[in-house]
């Protein structure tokens with residue numbers, strides 16, 4: 001499972017994709033080639049989050065893609081997700097590892113900071129997420145990161161590095177050439193409402209790998 005952290009990493013967004021369209025939108029991204037899918041919803045009530053996370057896990061596994069839950073290691077454990085993504089304020093790697101065990105994936109936000117990346121790698125992260133590399137309308141306040149730092153991280157760590165922030169089919173090649181194992185994308189996929197357009201956008205990015 002951990003060796004499959006590679007390729008297009010789709011991340012859901014409740015503002016861009018209303019709940020009633022979540023499953024068809026996610027399926028379109030998977031059909032277009034997404035290899036990982038993260039459920040990122042900070043606003044849905046707990047029951048709905050549980051139900052959607054279980055449904056997305058099943059969908060991802062139909063496409064042999066990895067299913068990751070954002071922010072919430074307890075939910076990831078409860079729905080038997082493949083892993084969790086945590087930021088610098090999301091409770092720490094040790095807590096997540098205690099809930100998820102050694103076989104699940106823990107991804108960690110390291111911004112553009114090699115010190116954070118070294119700490120995350122030493123604490124047992126399975127992938128390092130760096131960004132944001134381009135302006136992002138989804139998370140404009142995310143601190144900017146340099147592609148030179150991405151290149152350095154990809155050379156230094158024996159872990160996959162995921163690049164995020166304003167990524168689309170036109171700029172993704174810069175990140176892949178720098179060594180990113182995966183690019184994480186929200187708006188360039190889910191900014192489309194027609195599933196056929198989501199699928200086409202996913203395919204354009206997926207074929208870059």
Ligand SMILES: Cc1ncc(COP(=O)(O)OP(=O)(O)O)c(N)n1
Nearest residue numbers: 070085086087088109129162164184
């Ligand atoms: C793959 C990936 N990389 C970075 C993030 C950002 O995580 P975080 O810093 O915790 O911010 P939020 O997503 O929780 O707003 C991510 N989710 N996924």
Ligand SMILES: Cc1nc(C(=O)O)sc1CCOP(=O)(O)O
Nearest residue numbers: 131132136138139142166186187
């Ligand atoms: C959730 C998130 N985290 C970031 C970081 O830099 O840590 S950038 C970001 C938003 C990514 O969405 P889009 O592809 O629409 O820019």
Ligand SMILES: [Mg+2]
Nearest residue numbers: 071086087090
């Ligand atoms: Mg977070």
